[in-house]
Amino acid sequence: xxxxxxxxxxxxxxxxxxxxxxxxxxxxxxxxxxxxxxxxxxxxxxxxxxxxxxxxxxxxxxxxxxxxxxxxxxxxxxxxxxxxxxxxxxxxxxxxxxxxxxxxxxxxxxxxxxxxxxxxxxxxxxxxxxxxxxxxxxxxxxxxxxxxxxxxxxxxxxxxxxxxxxxxxxxxxxxxxxxxxxxxxxxxxxxxxxxxxxxxxxxxxxxxxxxxxxxxxxxxxxxxxxxxxxxxxxxxxxxxxxxxxxxxxxxxxxxxxxxxxxxxxxxxxxxxxxxxxxxxxxxxxxxxxxxxxxxxxxxxxxxxxxxxxxxxxxxxxxxxxxxxxxxxxxxxxxxxxxxxxxxxxxxxxxxxxxxxxxxxxxxxxxxxxxxxxxxxxxxxxxxxxxxxxxxxxxxxxxxxxxxxxxxxxxxxxxxxxxxxxxxxxxxxxxxxxxxxxxxxxxxxxxxxxxxxxxxxxxxxxxxxxxxxxxxxxxxxxxxxxxxxxxxxxxxxxxxxxxxxxxxxxxxxxxxxxxxxxxxxxxxxxxxxxxxxxxxxxxxxxxxxxxxxxxxxxxxxxxxxxxxxxxxxxxxxxxxxxxxxxxxxxxxxxxxxxxxxxxxxxxxxxxxxxxxxxxxxxxxxxxxxxxxxxxxxxxxxxxxxxxxxxxxxxxxxxxx
Amino acid sequence: xxxxxxxxxxxxxxxxxxxxxxxxxxxxxxxxxxxxxxxxxxxxxxxxxxxxxxxxxxxxxxxxxxxxxxxxxxxxxxxxxxxxxxxxxxxxxxxxxxxxxxxx
Numbered sequence: 001x002x003x004x005x006x007x008x009x010x011x012x013x014x015x016x017x018x019x020x021x022x023x024x025x026x027x028x029x030x031x032x033x034x035x036x037x038x039x040x041x042x043x044x045x046x047x048x049x050x051x052x053x054x055x056x057x058x059x060x061x062x063x064x065x066x067x068x069x070x071x072x073x074x075x076x077x078x079x080x081x082x083x084x085x086x087x088x089x090x091x092x093x094x095x096x097x098x099x100x101x102x103x104x105x106x107x108x109x110x111x112x113x114x115x116x117x118x119x120x121x122x123x124x125x126x127x128x129x130x131x132x133x134x135x136x137x138x139x140x141x142x143x144x145x146x147x148x149x150x151x152x153x154x155x156x157x158x159x160x161x162x163x164x165x166x167x168x169x170x171x172x173x174x175x176x177x178x179x180x181x182x183x184x185x186x187x188x189x190x191x192x193x194x195x196x197x198x199x200x201x202x203x204x205x206x207x208x209x210x211x212x213x214x215x216x217x218x219x220x221x222x223x224x225x226x227x228x229x230x231x232x233x234x235x236x237x238x239x240x241x242x243x244x245x246x247x248x249x250x251x252x253x254x255x256x257x258x259x260x261x262x263x264x265x266x267x268x269x270x271x272x273x274x275x276x277x278x279x280x281x282x283x284x285x286x287x288x289x290x291x292x293x294x295x296x297x298x299x300x301x302x303x304x305x306x307x308x309x310x311x312x313x314x315x316x317x318x319x320x321x322x323x324x325x326x327x328x329x330x331x332x333x334x335x336x337x338x339x340x341x342x343x344x345x346x347x348x349x350x351x352x353x354x355x356x357x358x359x360x361x362x363x364x365x366x367x368x369x370x371x372x373x374x375x376x377x378x379x380x381x382x383x384x385x386x387x388x389x390x391x392x393x394x395x396x397x398x399x400x401x402x403x404x405x406x407x408x409x410x411x412x413x414x415x416x417x418x419x420x421x422x423x424x425x426x427x428x429x430x431x432x433x434x435x436x437x438x439x440x441x442x443x444x445x446x447x448x449x450x451x452x453x454x455x456x457x458x459x460x461x462x463x464x465x466x467x468x469x470x471x472x473x474x475x476x477x478x479x480x481x482x483x484x485x486x487x488x489x490x491x492x493x494x495x496x497x498x499x500x501x502x503x504x505x506x507x508x509x510x511x512x513x514x515x516x517x518x519x520x521x522x523x524x525x526x527x528x529x530x531x532x533x534x535x536x537x538x539x540x541x542x543x544x545x546x547x548x549x550x551x552x553x554x555x556x557x558x559x560x561x562x563x564x565x566x567x568x569x570x571x572x573x574x575x576x577x578x579x580x581x582x583x584x585x586x587x588x589x590x591x592x593x594x595x596x597x598x599x600x601x602x603x604x605x606x607x608x609x610x611x612x613x614x615x616x617x618x619x620x621x622x623x624x625x626x627x628x629x630x631x632x633x634x635x636x637x638x639x640x641x642x643x644x645x646x647x648x649x650x651x652x653x654x655x
Numbered sequence: 656x657x658x659x660x661x662x663x664x665x666x667x668x669x670x671x672x673x674x675x676x677x678x679x680x681x682x683x684x685x686x687x688x689x690x691x692x693x694x695x696x697x698x699x700x701x702x703x704x705x706x707x708x709x710x711x712x713x714x715x716x717x718x719x720x721x722x723x724x725x726x727x728x729x730x731x732x733x734x735x736x737x738x739x740x741x742x743x744x745x746x747x748x749x750x751x752x753x754x755x756x757x758x759x
C-alpha cells in the first residue's frame with residue numbers, strides 16, 4: 001500500500017493550501033498566482049494518479065481511514081477518507097479537467113484586473129470538490145459540499161461590479177441552499193437511525209450491511225432528503241433555475257462548474273450513498289429510485305427543449321448540461337450506477353471542452369455571446385472549430401470514436417432493461433434526438449453559414465487552444481476503455497475484472513441510437529442550413545418558441561409564487577413590528593411619560609426648592625465626571641478594560 | 656498536564672489581548688465587533704481548557720457551556736451587525752469616533 005493511500009487527504013489539501021497562498025499575494029503578482037494555481041493542480045493530479053494505481057491491483061479495492069473529530073459525552077463524531085474506484089476515477093477527471101481549465105484561464109482572464117483573486121478561487125473550488133470525492137463521512141462530504149457552494153458563489157459573482165452577476169451568484173447560492181437544507185435534515189436523520197455518519201467503517205459504516213439494517217424502513221425518506229441536496233447542486237428540476245444564470249461568471253468558471261465540479265457533486269453524492277437508495281429494492285425498484293428517475297426524465301427533456309430556443313452560446317451549453325445531468329440521474333435511478341458515473345466522467349471532459357471552446361469563440365469575438373451575430377467561424381478559428389466539433393459529437397452521442405457516445409449508449413441500455421416500464425427509455429431516446437438537434441443548430445449558427453458580425457474575429461492564443469486539444473484527445477482516448485467490446489471502466493467501477501468480447505459490439509440498440517443521432521443532426525441541417533435572422537422554429541411555431549425561449553416561464557412562476565409569498569410574509573412581519581409591537585411599546589412609554597409629567601409637577605413645586613442647593617453641588621461634581629464621558633465608545637471600553645485589570649490586581653493582592 | 660493547561664491559557668490570553676486591542680484601536684464598527692468575537696472565543700477556549708484539564712472532567716459539561724456560549728455569541732453578533740447597519744443608515748458612516756452622542 002503506497003503512502004498516498006494513507007495520506008489521501010493531501011489531494012484536496014494541496015489546492016486549498018495553494019489557494020490560501022495566492023490570496024496573500026499582491027494583485028500585481030499575476031504570473032506567480034497563475035503559476036502557483038497550476039502547480040497546485042499538477043501536484044494534485046500527480047497524487048491522484050498515484051492513488052489511482054493501487055485501485056487497479058484488485059477489483060473492488062477500498063481503503064478507508066477514519067479518525068475521531070471530537071467526542072461529546074459518550075458519542076464520538078468520526079470523519080474519514082475513502083479511496084475506491086469511484087473516488088479514484090473522479091479524482092483523475094477533476095484534476096485533469098481542472099488543470100486544462102486553469103491553463104485556459106491564463107489566456108482568457110489575461111486582461112482582468114483581479115487575475116490573482118480569480119486563481120485563488122479556482123484553486124479553492126477544485127480543492128473543495130476533491131474533498132467531496134474522497135470524504136468517507138457524510139458530514140465531511142457536507143462540509144466540502146458547502147465549500148463548493150461558497151466557491152461557486154465567489155466565482156459566479158466574480159465580476160461583482162455587474163449587477164446581473166451579483167444577482168446570479170446570490171440565486172445560485174440560495175437555490176442550492178434550499179436543497180442543502182434537505183440534505184442536512186437527511187444527514188441528521190441518518191445519524192439518528194444508524195448512529196454513524198461514516199460510509200465504510202470495517203462493517204459498522206452506514207452503507208454497510210449492519211448499518212443498513214439499523215436504518216431499515218426510514219431509508220426511503222433519508223435517501224429522498226439527501227437527494228434534495230443533489231437536486232439543488234446538480235441543477236435538477238425544480239431547482240435547475242440557478243444553473244443557466246450561473247453563466248454570468250467568466251467562461252472558465254462555467255466550464256469548471258459544468259464539467260468537473262459542482263454539478264458533478266450531486267450525481268456523485270447519489271452514487272456514493274446508493275445503498276440507501278436501493279435498500280429493500282424489489283426487482284431493482286424502490287420509491288426513492290422512482291423519484292430519482294422521474295426528476296431525471298423531466299429535467300432531461302425540459303432542458304433539451306429549452307436549449308432549442310436559446311441564442312446565447314453559453315446558455316445553450318448550460319441547458320445541455322442540465323439535460324445530461326438528468327440523463328445521469330435516470331441512469332442511477334434504473335440501477336446503472338457505473339453507467340451514470342461513466343457518463344459523468346466522459347461528460348466532464350467533453351463539456352469542459354465545449355465550454356472552453358465557447359470561451360475561445362467569445363474571446364475571439366470580443367465578448368460577444370449571441371450566436372445570431374456569429375457565423376462562418378470555421379475558417380477563422382480552425383482549432384476551436386475542430387475541437388468544438390469533437391465535443392459536439394461527444395455530446396450528441398455519436399459512438400465509435402467518442403466517449404460520450406458509448407456512455408450514452410450504456411445508459412440507454414440500462415433504461416431499456418428497467419423492469420417496470422419502457423417509458424423512461426423512449427423518453428431518453430427522444431432526448432438523444434433533441435440533443436443532436438440543438439447542438440447541430442448551435443454549430444451551424446456559430447461556425448457555418450455566412451459571416452455576420454465576425455469581421456475582426458481571430459483565433460485564440462496557444463495557451464487557450466492547447467487545453468482544447470488536450471481535452472479533445474482525452475475525450476477520444478477515453479472511448480477506448482468504454483466500448484462494449486472491452487468495458488474496462490464499467491468493470492473497474494463495478495469492481496469486476498474486464499474481459500474482451502468483440503461480439504458485444506454488434507447489437508440492435510447501437511444501430512437504433514446511431515440512427516436517432518443521424519436523424520437529429522440531419523434534421524437540424526435541413527432546418528437551420530439557411531437560417532436567417534429569425535429562427536426557423538420561431539417562424540413555424542412562434543408561440544412555442546417564445547414559451548421555450550422564456551425558459552418555460554419557470555423563473556417568472558417562482559417569482560410570482562414562492563418569492564412573492566416570502567415577500568408578503570416579510571412585509572407582514574415588518575407591519576407587525578412597526579405598528580403592533582411598536583404600538584405596545586409606545587403605549588407603555590406614553591404611560592411612563594404621563595406619570596413623569598405628574599411627578600415633575602410635584603417635584604418642581606414641592607421638592608425642588610429645597611433640593612436646589614444640594615443639586616448645585618451635585619451638578620458641579622457631575623460636570624467633573626461628565627468631562628470623562630467623551631461619547632467615544634472606545635474610551636469607555638478602555639476604561640472597562642483598565643477597571644478589570646485593577647480588579648485582577650486587587651484579587652491577586654488579596655489572595 | 657499543567658503545562659498543557661498553561662499553554663491553552665497563554666493562547667487564550669493572547670487571543671483575548673488581540674481582541675481587546677482590536678476593539679480599542681479600530682475605528683470601524685465591524686472591526687470592533689470582530690474584536691469582541693475574538694475575546695469571546697478566548698473565553699470559550701478557557702471554558703474548554705479548564706474543563707478538560709480540571710480536577711474532575713464530567714463528560715459533556717465544558718463542551719455544553721462552550722456551545723451554549725457560541726450560540727449566544729451568534730445571537731449577539733446578529734444584534735451587533737443589525738445595530739451597525741442601523742447606525743450606518745442613520746449617520747452614513749460606521750466610524751465610531753463620529754458616534755459621540757452619548758457624551759455627558
